[in-house]
Amino acid sequence: MNTVVSEGIIKVTSQCKACDHCSFICPTGAISGTLGQKHQINVGKCINCGQCLISCPFGAIEDISMVEQVKQALKDPRKTVVVQEAPAVRVALGEEFGQPPGTNVKEKMYAALRKLGFDQVFDTEFTADLTIMEEGTELIYRVFNALGVEGYEDIGPLPQFTSCCPAWIKYAEDKFPRILPYISSAKSPQQMFGPIAKTYLPEKLGVNPTDIFVVSVMPCTAKKYECSRPEMIASGFQDVDAVITTRELAQMIKEAGIDFLSLPNEKADRFIGLSTGAATIFGATGGVMEAALRTAYELLSGEILDKVEFKAVRGMQPVREATVEIPVKQLGKVIPVNVCIVTGIKHVDSIIEDVLNGRSNYHFIEVMNCPGGCINGGGQPIRRDTY
Structure with missing residues (x-):
C-alpha cells in the first residue's frame, strides 16, 4: 500500500490530448503542462480528489485500482471479506445501470455485493454516526474551553x-x-469502520482478525490515499485493506454478469446497531x-x-x-x-x-x-x- 501513496492515486495516461482542461479544474495547481504537451501531476501537490479525472473530456486520467486485491481476497477461502458503502454510493450506482441520477438503489446494491461474494455487507452510516458523536462532542468541549469553563483548558x-x-x-x-x-481529531467514517471491523467483528463472527479483509466502496478517489496512510492501524493491522469507487463496483457487477436491475431487494447486515x-x-x-x-x-x-x-x-x-x-x-x-x-x-x-x-x-x-x-x-x- 505504501507504493500507492508514494506514486500517487491519480495518473495522466498516454491518451492525454494536452487540452489543458485538467489544469483549469485542479484546485491545487498540481497539474503542469502546456497546450500540445502531455500533462503531468505533481504528487506533492495533488490531493487525490479526482476532479480532473471525472472532468477530462477524453478519459485520459485514471485512478490507481485496488480491484484486483479485492478479487483475490474474495477468492481466498481463508478470508472473511467485509464491505462498507458510503451513503453517496447508493444514489449514484444506479446511473451505471441506466437509472436516473439520484435513484436510491441501496437494496439492490446489497444484493449485488453478496452475489460478488462478500461475506458481510455493512453500511458506513453506523460509523458516520460515531464520527458525528465524536466531532459534535469535541466541538462542545472547544466551546467550553473558549468560554473559560473549568476542566476544559487542554482542549483545542x-x-x-x-x-x-x-x-x-x-x-x-x-x-x-x-x-x-x-x-x-475525529477519524472519517471509513477509518472508524476499519478498526471496529478488525476488533469487534472477529469476536462476533468467531474468526481470526488476520483473516478479516475490509473493503470500502466510496464515491471518493482520495479515500484510497486515506486508507493507506501509515497511521491508520488502530486495530493493529491496516484498518481498511482496499477502497473501490462507485464506478469500479459497477464494473465488477457487470464483469460478473449480474443483472443488477433484476436483483431482489435486500438489507444490509446488522453491524452493531441502527443508524440515524x-x-x-x-x-x-x-x-x-x-x-x-x-x-x-x-x-x-x-x-x-x-x-x-x-x-x-x-x-x-x-x-x-x-x-x-x-x-x-x-x-x-x-x-x-x-x-x-x-x-x-x-x-x-x-x-x-x-x-x-x-x-x-x-x-x-x-x-x-x-x-x-x-x-x-x-x-x-x-x-x-x-x-
Whole structure:
C-alpha cells in the first residue's frame, strides 16, 4: 500500500490530448503542462480528489485500482471479506445501470455485493454516526474551553474544522500546517469502520482478525490515499485493506454478469446497531455540519429537537454561513454558534488566513473538496454524454 501513496492515486495516461482542461479544474495547481504537451501531476501537490479525472473530456486520467486485491481476497477461502458503502454510493450506482441520477438503489446494491461474494455487507452510516458523536462532542468541549469553563483548558482552539474529507486534510497538511490544531481529531467514517471491523467483528463472527479483509466502496478517489496512510492501524493491522469507487463496483457487477436491475431487494447486515438520518446526509455539502449541530444542540441543551433540520447550512453556494442559537443548560444561557460551510478547496484559503490571523468569528467550519460534497466525488459515475 505504501507504493500507492508514494506514486500517487491519480495518473495522466498516454491518451492525454494536452487540452489543458485538467489544469483549469485542479484546485491545487498540481497539474503542469502546456497546450500540445502531455500533462503531468505533481504528487506533492495533488490531493487525490479526482476532479480532473471525472472532468477530462477524453478519459485520459485514471485512478490507481485496488480491484484486483479485492478479487483475490474474495477468492481466498481463508478470508472473511467485509464491505462498507458510503451513503453517496447508493444514489449514484444506479446511473451505471441506466437509472436516473439520484435513484436510491441501496437494496439492490446489497444484493449485488453478496452475489460478488462478500461475506458481510455493512453500511458506513453506523460509523458516520460515531464520527458525528465524536466531532459534535469535541466541538462542545472547544466551546467550553473558549468560554473559560473549568476542566476544559487542554482542549483545542476554536474554530473547529471538520475532518471527514481526506482531500481537504491533505491540503491542510501540505499548505497550512499551522491550521492542524483547529481540525477535529475525529477519524472519517471509513477509518472508524476499519478498526471496529478488525476488533469487534472477529469476536462476533468467531474468526481470526488476520483473516478479516475490509473493503470500502466510496464515491471518493482520495479515500484510497486515506486508507493507506501509515497511521491508520488502530486495530493493529491496516484498518481498511482496499477502497473501490462507485464506478469500479459497477464494473465488477457487470464483469460478473449480474443483472443488477433484476436483483431482489435486500438489507444490509446488522453491524452493531441502527443508524440515524444524520449519517445519511453526510454525502451532501453541509451534511456533516448539520449532523454535528444536531448532536451539539441536544447534548448542550438537554432537549430533544422538535425539528432536526438546520436548513440554514444547506445550499450550493461555495461558501455559506449561519448562526445557530443553542441553549446551554450547564451555563444557563443561550450561545450563538457561528458556522461556515465551504465546498471547493479553492475557496478555503481566505477563511484559513482569517483564522490564523485572529479575524474569524466562526466556531465550526465544514470543508469538502468536491463541488456539492461527496455526491460529486472523483469516484462517482462519469457522464461524458453531457459534454
